[in-house]
Amino acid sequence: MAKFIFVTGGVLSSLGKGIASASIGALLKSRGLKISMLKFDPYINVDPGTMNPYQHGEVFVTKDGAETDLDLGHYERFIEMDLSSYNNVTAGQIYSSVIEKERRGEYLGKTIQVIPHITGEIQERIKKVAKKDKADVVIVEIGGTVGDIESLPFLEAVRQFRLREGKEKTLFIHLTLLPYIPFSAELKTKPTQHSVGRLREIGIQPDLILCRTQTPLTDEARDKISLFCNVERKDVIQAIDVKNVYEVPLRFEKEKLTDNIIEKLGLSTSKKNFKDWQKWIEKSNSLQREVKIGVVGKYVKMKDAYKSINEALFHAGVINKTRVKLFWFEAEDIEEDAEKCLSSLQGILVPGGFGKRGIEGKIRAIQYAREKRVPFLGICLGMQCATIEFARNVICLKGADSTEFKPDTSYPVIDILPEQRNVNNKGGTMRLGIYPCRLKNDSFSYKAYGEELVYERHRHRYEFNNEYRQIFNEKGLRIAGIFPERDLVEIIEIPDHPWFVAVQFHPEFQSRPRFPHPLFVNFIKESIKK
Helix, strand or coil: CCEEEEEEECCCCCCCHHHHHHHHHHHHHHCCCCEEEEEEECCCCCCHHHCCHHHHCCCEECCCCCEECCHHHHHHHHHCCCCCHHHEEEHHHHHHHHHHHHHHCCCCCCCCCHHHHHHHHHHHHHHHHHHHHCCCEEEEEECCCCCCHHHHHHHHHHHHHHHHHCHHHEEEEEEEECCEECCCCEECCHHHHHHHHHHHHHCCCCCEEEEEECCCCCHHHHHHHHHHHCCCHHHEEEEECCCCHHHHHHHHHHCCHHHHHHHHHCCCCCCCCCHHHHHHHHHHCCCCEEEEEEEEECCCCCHHHHHHHHHHHHHHHHHCCEEEEEEEEEHHHHCCCHHHHHCCCCEEEECCCCCCCCHHHHHHHHHHHHHCCCCEEEECHHHHHHHHHHHHHCCCCCCCEECCCCCCCCCEEEEECHHHCCCCCCCCCCEEEEEEEEECCCCHHHHHHCCCEEEEEEEECEEECHHHHHHHHHCCCEEEEEECCCCEEEEEECCCCCCEEEECCCHHHHCCCCCCCHHHHHHHHHHHHC
16 A cells, blocks of 8 residues: 655745755655655646646656656656656646546536546546556645646645554654845744644644755754654754755755654655665766866756756766756757857757747858757657758758748748647647657667667657758768658768757657766767767
């Protein structure tokens, strides 16, 4: 029978509930337990797929094609496990499910209410993920901040869940902020007291309190929180800021958080086995060499829009014993003078995105990488822009474009998938999830992967137009990977270049700290040579 840990947050958003939850998962997994994760998002959107990246950040795609919260990326990287659509649930999904059941007559004769129907559906989702993943422990992160009206049904649902399942099977962990006031050289506990007070008003008494802080937690602050928040002193855990986010599990372990959780839940575990993670941390913190990589994107003012790319580059740097120094460029800013912006870089990456804004800047950056022989990696829209750039400047198809940006282009080298032409609903209707890709054995990509058939995650509506494959081949562009079932182009390369690879899929979603993605590894390796 699974046991359940509920992680809530207080005072303000973006405190790091996702990292805290993922770290707890990594620590419990190191003790031999089978872990699963669940993120509840209180917004009414069915998923984040149609949200502006400036509002929500990255949309993380699972193997089964779910468009999910970026915290699932943290989960997968920390617990080294592929998750699914079961592991991210939104208020939109909950309400939609209840309304559909009502329309089918499953509640016939009943008045549908938040309690018990919405809260009951939330509890069912918790049980479903535990059953599907056959977990010993399910860690449930509740998005938002205590006091938000949107979060109330979820908090009420988990309050009821403990009542029904029992205290021995459930644990509440509350992450809160302890601001430091330099003028008085003092950590302030009042926001934490108020945050826990709001939680207790709802009927939830936290078992453990994680205190996010810039400076070490003082004995005085720990005693105050213990007294006024009604927890034992040992249950007040320091969550101090770190430069390397992957150190968080080690800091929690030092605070004996894992032992505390195991004791409270009565878990039967094996001995600690966290040495490999610790070795990786030591390696990642002792990098001497540096490589400069430029990322030319559409949403660089919101770094979380490229969270998995940032992490994949970091992972690849560690295995290459090199610190990756990132330079972020807004695509629109380099349309006029790409050379001035990019001349000091050893590698250039153009990531995904949607819409026409910034496209010419991306194309200009790709042209610079091709002509100046700078190692290049294009991802999704980056691959499509690389196709357009090659068509315009090498094949001389003047005005070549994607029908996404110019529907009446004379040379639609990128075109919408046939099955996407009559799609009206925007949410969840792209080509999503994992698909096979067969590699050409003389390609950069084959050399990176070391195998002929690979599987990667997708999120797009537009593809390389096969009508132009022959002329691209004749002019020196290599079709290095295809989706064999439909003969769709997945990877393009320029053989007469140190390393020029562009992919239709999103390799960043499958990179892990100790198991970096091979394309990123080779990209950094070749950039170091540059």
